[in-house]
Amino acid sequence: MKFFPQYNRVQNKEFEAAGKRLKEEISAMRGVLQSGYSDDRCSINLPADHDLLQMVLGLSQEKKGMDPEAIVVAGIGGSSLGTLAVLEAVRGKLHNREGAGIKVYFAETVDSDYTSDILSIVEAVLERGKNVLVNGVSKSGGTTETIANFEILVDLLMRAGDDYKKYVTVTTDRDSKLWNFAVENGFSVLAVPKKVGGRFSVFSPVGLFPLAVAGLNVKNLLQGAAGMRESCLREFENNPAAQSAAEIFCFSRQRNIYDLFLFGTDLEALGKWYRQLMGESLGKEYDRRGRRVYQGITPTVSVGSVDLHSVAQLYLGGPQDKFTTFVSVTNGRTDVPVPERKDYERLVPHIQGRSLSSIMSAILQGVKTAYKKGGRPFNEVVLDDKSERSIGEFLQFKMMEMMYLGFLLDVNPFDQPNVESYKIETRKNLSES
Amino acid sequence: MKFFPQYNRVQNKEFEAAGKRLKEEISAMRGVLQSGYSDDRCSINLPADHDLLQMVLGLSQEKKGMDPEAIVVAGIGGSSLGTLAVLEAVRGKLHNREGAGIKVYFAETVDSDYTSDILSIVEAVLERGKNVLVNGVSKSGGTTETIANFEILVDLLMRAGDDYKKYVTVTTDRDSKLWNFAVENGFSVLAVPKKVGGRFSVFSPVGLFPLAVAGLNVKNLLQGAAGMRESCLREFENNPAAQSAAEIFCFSRQRNIYDLFLFGTDLEALGKWYRQLMGESLGKEYDRRGRRVYQGITPTVSVGSVDLHSVAQLYLGGPQDKFTTFVSVTNGRTDVPVPERKDYERLVPHIQGRSLSSIMSAILQGVKTAYKKGGRPFNEVVLDDKSERSIGEFLQFKMMEMMYLGFLLDVNPFDQPNVESYKIETRKNLSES
Numbered sequence: 001m002k003f004f005p006q007y008n009r010v011q012n013k014e015f016e017a018a019g020k021r022l023k024e025e026i027s028a029m030r031g032v033l034q035s036g037y038s039d040d041r042c043s044i045n046l047p048a049d050h051d052l053l054q055m056v057l058g059l060s061q062e063k064k065g066m067d068p069e070a071i072v073v074a075g076i077g078g079s080s081l082g083t084l085a086v087l088e089a090v091r092g093k094l095h096n097r098e099g100a101g102i103k104v105y106f107a108e109t110v111d112s113d114y115t116s117d118i119l120s121i122v123e124a125v126l127e128r129g130k131n132v133l134v135n136g137v138s139k140s141g142g143t144t145e146t147i148a149n150f151e152i153l154v155d156l157l158m159r160a161g162d163d164y165k166k167y168v169t170v171t172t173d174r175d176s177k178l179w180n181f182a183v184e185n186g187f188s189v190l191a192v193p194k195k196v197g198g199r200f201s202v203f204s205p206v207g208l209f210p211l212a213v214a215g216l217n218v219k220n221l222l223q224g225a226a227g228m229r230e231s232c233l234r235e236f237e238n239n240p241a242a243q244s245a246a247e248i249f250c251f252s253r254q255r256n257i258y259d260l261f262l263f264g265t266d267l268e269a270l271g272k273w274y275r276q277l278m279g280e281s282l283g284k285e286y287d288r289r290g291r292r293v294y295q296g297i298t299p300t301v302s303v304g305s306v307d308l309h310s311v312a313q314l315y316l317g318g319p320q321d322k323f324t325t326f327v328s329v330t331n332g333r334t335d336v337p338v339p340e341r342k343d344y345e346r347l348v349p350h351i352q353g354r355s356l357s358s359i360m361s362a363i364l365q366g367v368k369t370a371y372k373k374g375g376r377p378f379n380e381v382v383l384d385d386k387s388e389r390s391i392g393e394f395l396q397f398k399m400m401e402m403m404y405l406g407f408l409l410d411v412n413p414f415d416q417p418n419v420e421s422y423k424i425e426t427r428k429n430l431s432e433s
Numbered sequence: 434m435k436f437f438p439q440y441n442r443v444q445n446k447e448f449e450a451a452g453k454r455l456k457e458e459i460s461a462m463r464g465v466l467q468s469g470y471s472d473d474r475c476s477i478n479l480p481a482d483h484d485l486l487q488m489v490l491g492l493s494q495e496k497k498g499m500d501p502e503a504i505v506v507a508g509i510g511g512s513s514l515g516t517l518a519v520l521e522a523v524r525g526k527l528h529n530r531e532g533a534g535i536k537v538y539f540a541e542t543v544d545s546d547y548t549s550d551i552l553s554i555v556e557a558v559l560e561r562g563k564n565v566l567v568n569g570v571s572k573s574g575g576t577t578e579t580i581a582n583f584e585i586l587v588d589l590l591m592r593a594g595d596d597y598k599k600y601v602t603v604t605t606d607r608d609s610k611l612w613n614f615a616v617e618n619g620f621s622v623l624a625v626p627k628k629v630g631g632r633f634s635v636f637s638p639v640g641l642f643p644l645a646v647a648g649l650n651v652k653n654l655l656q657g658a659a660g661m662r663e664s665c666l667r668e669f670e671n672n673p674a675a676q677s678a679a680e681i682f683c684f685s686r687q688r689n690i691y692d693l694f695l696f697g698t699d700l701e702a703l704g705k706w707y708r709q710l711m712g713e714s715l716g717k718e719y720d721r722r723g724r725r726v727y728q729g730i731t732p733t734v735s736v737g738s739v740d741l742h743s744v745a746q747l748y749l750g751g752p753q754d755k756f757t758t759f760v761s762v763t764n765g766r767t768d769v770p771v772p773e774r775k776d777y778e779r780l781v782p783h784i785q786g787r788s789l790s791s792i793m794s795a796i797l798q799g800v801k802t803a804y805k806k807g808g809r810p811f812n813e814v815v816l817d818d819k820s821e822r823s824i825g826e827f828l829q830f831k832m833m834e835m836m837y838l839g840f841l842l843d844v845n846p847f848d849q850p851n852v853e854s855y856k857i858e859t860r861k862n863l864s865e866s
Binding site: 076077078081092093094097098099108109110111112113114115116117118119120121124141142143144145147148151152155177178181198256257264265266272275276279280282283284285286294295296298299300303304305306308309310311312313314315316317318319320321322332333334335336338339341343344346347348349350351354355356357358359360362363365366367369370373374386416417418419421422423424425426427428429430431433 | 509510511514525526527530531532541542543544545546547548549550551552553554557574575576577578580581584585588610611614631689690697698699705708709712713715716717718719727728729731732733736737738739741742743744745746747748749750751752753754755765766767768769771772774776777779780781782783784787788789790791792793795796798799800802803806807819849850851852854855856857858859860861862863864866
């Protein structure tokens with residue numbers, strides 16, 4: 001992964017000042033490496049946790065030995081977004097097409113129609129005498145949507161066979177209600193380190209287990225993350241996460257929207273993972289000193305080139321309220337060429353015989369030039385490819401960027417106190433009706 | 434469909450003033466009903482165009498008679514978003530699962546890996562001796578991404594059989610380069626009325642043909658739209674589109690983000706369709722009088738309850754820079770209950786035996802209460818169901834709202850001049866390299 005900051009476009013002074021402020025936090029972050037899972041920032045210790053990896057690999061091998069045709073993850077937010085991001089980036093958005101390996105479905109919310117469609121898929125597999133795994137993922141162990149879907153799915157497996165328990169795995173905080181329930185019922189259980197919050201948990205069993213079952217190389221994912229972690233602990237001048245944080249921080253003084261513009265259909269889920277990371281980490285009513293600040297930057301996710309045909313007019317002609325990061329991939333898995341046929345030439349010239357990737361690349365270059373000419377600020381991230389290693393790098397880069405950004409904005413990037421307000425109201429509604 | 438404005442929360446004066454200004458435009462819009470396809474606003478005449486419907490139904494019947502297993506739409510932006518929106522809303526996001534009817538794939542951008550996955554799906558169908566339809570959709574007839582994918586797909590069909598031409602349909606402006614190419618090659622062709630722009634074209638053959646092939650009831654879709662059109666031509670006081678426009682307009686004076694928060698996994702694509710509609714229609718460098726204004730509202734799409742676990746913290750604790758519309762559905766296609774098992778009760782209380790829809794409804798109510806208590810402004814749209822008729826109503830409502838909003842913001846909602854800037858650069862890159 002390469003990061004190309006554009007700080008020459010920021011007031012240099014502001015950028016340098018942010019860099020100076022970050023020295024303290026970079027140093028504190030290095031200290032976290034020695035403190036296990038006791039610090040709020042401890043998710044950076046996951047990529048080098050070999051015991052945890054071995055445990056996940058052991059269990060996923062066991063479950064894969066049951067020759068499952070599909071795995072259904074019951075999880076929402078931090079319990080699904082990271083897994084989906086890695087899966088789609090590595091395997092493609094159409095990863096569940098026929099003949100492409102173990103199918104992975106996500107039962108996220110309590111949408112009756114969507115859950116019902118998943119149930120009909122699972123039922124069809126079970127009726128063919130094949131196996132389906134269920135992975136219930138809830139850090140707290142009490143997420144309403146997840147528990148509802150989990151109960152429905154376990155019930156379905158139960159009706160299909162007496163040995164249903166071995167197909168069920170639960171990922172949650174040690175000793176949560178769900179943990180105890182799972183142990184009593186004889187399900188497999190995987191613990192999430194307590195201080196690792198949902199949006200920072202992709203390298204914990206939350207992401208690793210379903211990805212390993214699906215056949216992804218999670219060791220490479222972690223190795224990519226571990227390498228990037230080293231880069232993101234360096235001095236500011238050579239630290240991509242700190243520089244990215246400083247840049248977004250400087251632009252956020254004048255612009256309230258941050259657009260992650262990913263060139264690649266398979267990267268959309270990665271964008272949605274980041275949307276939670278930024279939204280929940282920075283959107284805060286109070287700062288660290290308890291002052292009411294209504295802080296936050298609104299993350300938007302754009303996918304190239306699709307969204308050039310949707311929101312480019314706004315981005316190039318509309319208000320100057322956005323800072324953009326373009327994310328692109330150097331080497332795809334394939335390179336399909338446009339056929340060379342003479343009579344095609346008159347439809348769109350200069351694309352015959354070219355590879356789709358080179359056309360995409362010409363579009364991205366065109367967009368960057370248009371942004372520059374229009375005075376629209378952006379920086380750039382280039383991934384080598386969409387391998388587990390590269391995606392691991394990107395995820396770790398962005399998670400550490402967010403910790404630095406929280407520091408610069410003087411908010412706690414690890415809590416989410418305001419979501420309690422709707423949860424309280426929801427519980428009232430559920431208990432009253 | 435029901436629309437619940439919240440204008441008591443807006444300065445009433447401002448809202449009333451907007452309503453007064455709209456009188457002129459409502460009256461002009463009524464005049465459009467008599468002028469065929471000559472006015473920029475003429476897309477409102479599509480729902481009552483019986484000749485066009487008959488033509489589309491005739492051709493789709495013919496193509497369905499070939500017993501296709503799948504249809505691939507090569508189209509991007511306005512040529513794919515509306516079709517996908519209707520398809521996913523009516524058939525569900527998992528509409529391509531086994532046993533759920535004709536499969537529909539969208540080749541939108543020049544992403545080699547995604548197109549390659551589609552090709553492998555198409556190849557597998559052809560190898561089984563089954564048929565695949567291709568629908569190339571480009572209003573101008575010269576959209577780079579669409580033409581590239583279309584050429585690749587036609588090439589694949591060509592290699593599979595001499596009779597390939599009958600499986601190909603082209604939807605484009607009459608007499609575009611693509612139109613002429615299609616006629617010369619013996620493909621079926623469908624014309625888009627010239628003045629109907631991409632983002633307003635879902636009720637033209639652009640959306641109707643692939644939806645009809647997929648087995649949707651496009652007649653009901655149009656009937657829903659036609660009924661809504663009548664409502665949206667009424668006096669301001671009883672006109673949901675005009676009131677919605679006035680409300681968004683008033684809030685946009687202080688808030689630069691409009692969040693369409695759809696409660697239903699299957700409605701996400703509907704949100705993305707609207708994202709283009711608002712982004713391209715209002716994001717303008719110049720106003721109607723040629724003054725440089727950098728106008729625009731940034732549309733965001735949230736999906737409930739998934740995104741409560743992603744960006745609710747930002748929405749409830751962050752900056753006061755958003756106006757929200759909650760969209761919900763009264764009657765889903767199904768209503769899956771959570772099983773009643775005593776030992777489940779301790780995980781999450783009060784959900785045993787309840788239907789998923791009622792839990793979702795309790796969450797939505799909880800969110801609305803939290804928004805109210807937090808002083809976060811919103812209004813609401815409630816769809817009767819996700820039938821073709823209801824979706825047609827919503828689409829027509831939002832398209833007319835956007836025309837009224839363009840009028841209030843004094844911009845031309847029908848052009849997209851700034852996208853030319855990156856297209857020019859892209860063409861340069863393609864011709865030079």
